[in-house]
Amino acid sequence: MNSHATMALARRAAVLVLVVSVAGACSKEAAAAKRVVGGRRFHHAAVWAPATLTDVQGVPIADLKTALSQRLAGNAPEGVAKDAWQHTKALYKSLGDTPLWLTSDGVAKDRAKDLTDAVLGVSDDALRADAYPVVELANALNAVKTAKPTAEQLANADVLLSSMYASLGTDLLVGQISPKSVGQSWHIDPKEDDVDSALVHSLTDTLARGIAEMRPSDAEYAALQKELARYRVIVAKGDFPRVPEGRTLHQRQSDSPARIAALRERLAAEGLTDAGTAPGDSSTASAKKATGGSVYDAGLADAIGQFQSRHAITVDKTLSPETVNALNVPAAYRLGQIAANLERYRWLPRNLGDRYVSVNVPAFSLTAFDSGEKSLEMKVIVGQQYEDKATPVFSDSMEYVVFRPYWNITPDIQAKETAPKIAADPGYMDRENLEYFSDGGVRRIRQKPGPKNALGFVKFLFPNDFNIYLHDTPNHELFNKDVRAFSHGCIRVEHPVELAQWVLGWDAAKIQDAMDNGKDNTTVKLPKKIPVYITYGTAFMRDGQLSFGNDLYHRDDKLVKAAASGAIESPAAKAALEQLRKITTS
Numbered sequence: 264m265n266s267h268a269t270m271a272l273a274r275r276a277a278v279l280v281l282v283v284s285v286a287g288a289c290s291k292e293a294a295a296a297k298r299v300v301g302g303r304r305f306h307h308a309a310v311w312a313p314a315t316l317t318d319v320q321g322v323p324i325a326d327l328k329t330a331l332s333q334r335l336a337g338n339a340p341e342g343v344a345k346d347a348w349q350h351t352k353a354l355y356k357s358l359g360d361t362p363l364w365l366t367s368d369g370v371a372k373d374r375a376k377d378l379t380d381a382v383l384g385v386s387d388d389a390l391r392a393d394a395y396p397v398v399e400l401a402n403a404l405n406a407v408k409t410a411k412p413t414a415e416q417l418a419n420a421d422v423l424l425s426s427m428y429a430s431l432g433t434d435l436l437v438g439q440i441s442p443k444s445v446g447q448s449w450h451i452d453p454k455e456d457d458v459d460s461a462l463v464h465s466l467t468d469t470l471a472r473g474i475a476e477m478r479p480s481d482a483e484y485a486a487l488q489k490e491l492a493r494y495r496v497i498v499a500k501g502d503f504p505r506v507p508e509g510r511t512l513h514q515r516q517s518d519s520p521a522r523i524a525a526l527r528e529r530l531a532a533e534g535l536t537d538a539g540t541a542p543g544d545s546s547t548a549s550a551k552k553a554t555g556g557s558v559y560d561a562g563l564a565d566a567i568g569q570f571q572s573r574h575a576i577t578v579d580k581t582l583s584p585e586t587v588n589a590l591n592v593p594a595a596y597r598l599g600q601i602a603a604n605l606e607r608y609r610w611l612p613r614n615l616g617d618r619y620v621s622v623n624v625p626a627f628s629l630t631a632f633d634s635g636e637k638s639l640e641m642k643v644i645v646g647q648q649y650e651d652k653a654t655p656v657f658s659d660s661m662e663y664v665v666f667r668p669y670w671n672i673t674p675d676i677q678a679k680e681t682a683p684k685i686a687a688d689p690g691y692m693d694r695e696n697l698e699y700f701s702d703g704g705v706r707r708i709r710q711k712p713g714p715k716n717a718l719g720f721v722k723f724l725f726p727n728d729f730n731i732y733l734h735d736t737p738n739h740e741l742f743n744k745d746v747r748a749f750s751h752g753c754i755r756v757e758h759p760v761e762l763a764q765w766v767l768g769w770d771a772a773k774i775q776d777a778m779d780n781g782k783d784n785t786t787v788k789l790p791k792k793i794p795v796y797i798t799y800g801t802a803f804m805r806d807g808q809l810s811f812g813n814d815l816y817h818r819d820d821k822l823v824k825a826a827a828s829g830a831i832e833s834p835a836a837k838a839a840l841e842q843l844r845k846i847t848t849s
Contacts, residue, residue, distance in 0.1 A: 309464075309468065310467070311467050312467065313359060313362065314362075314367070316361070316365070316367060317367070318367065319362065319368075319369065320367075320368065320369050320410075320412055322412070322413070322414045326414040328360065330413075330415045331360070331361075331421065331422065332360065335352055339351075340426050341399055342393070342394060342395060342396045343395075343429075346433060347433050350432070350433055350459055350462055351425050351426045351429040354462055354466070355425065357459065357463050363466070365417060365421055370404060370424075372847070375424060375847055376847045376848065377470040378424060378427060378470065378474070379844065379847045381431060381471065381475075382397065382427060382431060382840070382843070383843075385431065385434075385829075386829065386830070386831065386832045387491070388435070388478060388829075389601070389602030389605045389826060390434050391828055391836075392832055392836040393833065393836045393839075394439060395427050395430050395431065396426055397427075400420075400423040400424065400427055401839070401843045401846050403416070404420055404843075404846045405846060406420070407420045428462070429462055432462045432465060432474070433458055433462075434609070435474070435478045435609065436458050436461055436609070437453040437455055437610065438606050438609040439606065439609075440606055440822065440825050444821075444825070445818075445821040445822040447656065447799070447818050448655045448656055448799075448816070450655055450656060450728075450729075451612070451657060461477060478609070479608045479613070481608065483804050487601055487604060487605055487803075487804070488605070490601055490802075491601045491602065494594060494830075495598065495830065497532070497594045497598075502595070503590070503591075503593070503594050504529045504532055506526050506529050506587050506591060507521070507522045508587055509522055509587075511582060511583050512559040512581060512582035513564075514560070514561060514581075516558070517558050519557060520556045523557055523558070523559065523563070526563060527563065530567070530570065533570070535566040535570055564581075565580065567580050567586060570586070570589070570590070572810075573809065573810040574589045575625065575812050577744070597802075597811065598827065598830050600801055600819060602826040602830040603802070603819060603822040603826040604800050604801060604803065605826075606826050607798070607799065607800055607822075608800075611796070616794040617633070618633050619794040620661065620733075620766075620793060620794070621795075621796045622643055622733075622754055622795070622798065623799070623800045623803060623812070624646075624797065624799050624815065625799060625812025625813050626805070626810070626812045627644070627747045628640065628641070628643060629643045629733075629757075629762075639762065641756055641757040642742045643754050643755060644754065645747065646753075653816045654731065654753075654754065654797060655729050655797065656799045657728075658795065658796045659725040659794075660794050661723055661724065661725040661789060661793040662725065663724040663786050663787065663789065664763055664766060664786075664787045664789065665722045665785065665786050666720065666721050666778055666781045666785045667712040667721075667777075667778065667781055667782070667784060667785060668712060668716070668720075668721070668784055669709045669710065669711060669716075669783075669784050670718045672697075672707070672709060672710065674707070681697070685697075685708075692708075695715060696711045696713055696716070712783040712784065716737065717736070717737070718734040719734055719736045720735050720759070720778035720779070721759045721777075721778055722735070723766065725795045731753050731797065733754050733756050733762070734756070734759070735755070735756065736755040736756075739757075754797070759778075760774050760778070767787060767789065767790075799816075800812065801814050801818075
């Protein structure tokens with residue numbers, strides 16, 4: 264994800280407009296229309312419409328349409344998911360219940376080849392090729408190569424091509440795996456109903472371009488695809504070299520030459536530099552010779568620091584057990600993580616908005632975007648690693664900024680944490696600036712505005728079912744930590760003044776005055792709502808480098824296993840795809 268948009272941190276076809284409704288209305292109006300695919304607007308015209316046919320290879324169009332209707336009334340082709348089959352039927356209905364891949368001479372070879380080429384490359388998106396009717400389509404295309412194919416054979420080939428297209432398009436637009444099936448606590452609507460419109464739009468485009476535009480267009484998605492390819496090579500060669508377990512090493516300490524050599528080899532496999540052994544560094548070379556290469560030197564410590572920074576480990580440059588465990592995570596698992604996060608991107612809407620905020624929980628980061636460009640980045644503190652405090656994945660729109668807020672302690676926190684402290688220490692309420700208040704007849708506790716307030720001097724509200732918001736904090740020292748999961752679920756921001764400037768358009772002095780001297784609990788409505796996406800991306804790019812976040816809530820466990828099979832083609836899938844390639848190119 265861009266690490267923030269991230270896991271795109273929120274999900275597919277946002278506002279999809281159907282330009283082409285039936286075959287007869289397809290051409291002139293669609294050609295002039297602005298095109299929207301997956302919520303993104305395009306200005307190139309529709310270039311294709313179903314052919315006007317009297318017959319196909321001697322089969323009358325009336326017979327062919329009857330066979331087409333009968334085939335669509337039957338069962339889905341083997342391997343085609345229920346939702347893709349429904350999208351296939353909707354595609355025909357939108358385009359006049361007429362053949363979509365046939366000309367008077369038979370199958371339209373160029374468009375069929377564009378489709379099969381796209382399917383041949385699905386592993387580049389970590390999609391499973393065996394999810395598509397590859398073998399069945401190959402057999403159907405072979406059948407219609409005869410001099411006199413039947414109406415049923417032609418209809419079957421057309422429907423299989425459409426099923427393949429609908430299956431691929433659906434996977435690119437909303438993902439191949441259901442978030443609910445792999446325990447993601449994902450609450451962003453994939454807008455499955457809008458896929459039909461996107462499929463029509465892309466089919467009426469130059470097909471190769473139309474298919475390409477259905478996948479996420481994020482630069483980070485493309486960067487993760489490149490990392491997927493790089494890790495495939497590593498996995499094909501075997502795995503990362505393994506680092507033997509042993510005692511924690513600090514810089515300049517010694518260990519067995521074999522362990523140090525294994526560490527150097529492991530770091531080199533990931534492209535991490537070893538500054539202490541740079542060419543021409545005679546002092547280091549002499550030290551290595553004298554010690555037999557057994558010293559955990561400055562170069563190794565620096566490289567370990569880089570590794571820790573990229574793997575959500577506290578950066579202390581020591582070879583700790585936690586660091587060794589991370590070094591020894593199999594390359595195949597890392598490949599699966601990359602595949603999993605490409606899938607998370609496909610769960611996000613295509614159009615995140617002109618201005619939006621994205622929080623990537625495992626990266627402990629917030630990014631604000633304006634017109635597709637990063638405007639602001641900062642660290643965040645997220646929910647603790649407990650089920651009732653974990654920050655969920657969802658999206659909503661920021662509407663208000665509240666300066667000098669009260670913190671209304673939730674009933675759960677009041678019962679479990681605050682009330683016992685008050686009972687044990689009568690002076691606790693005064694010391695922590697707490698007071699009782701009535702909420703619908705219920706006696707609640709809140710913290711008054713001021714320097715001790717847990718929300719700091721400003722909070723950012725995007726009303727949602729989870730009661731999650733962004734806010735300041737009096738504990739800014741926590742941002743110095745590399746792993747920042749300390750909250751009760753809400754998200755603390757490192758630079759609240761800068762964020763308030765960005766969302767309100769005020770200057771820094773006005774923001775600071777509202778925080779320091781303004782009226783308590785002052786609510787300011789934003790000039791325009793700003794989408795906020797709370798995402799969960801455990802593989803992302805940071806400063807041009809692949810990084811793996813802290814899987815705080817163990818949401819990779821099931822998803823990585825499910826997504827890994829798409830990262831590397833199975834031998835059976837390769838064979839089937841090769842058979843299809845030969846048929847479409849002959």
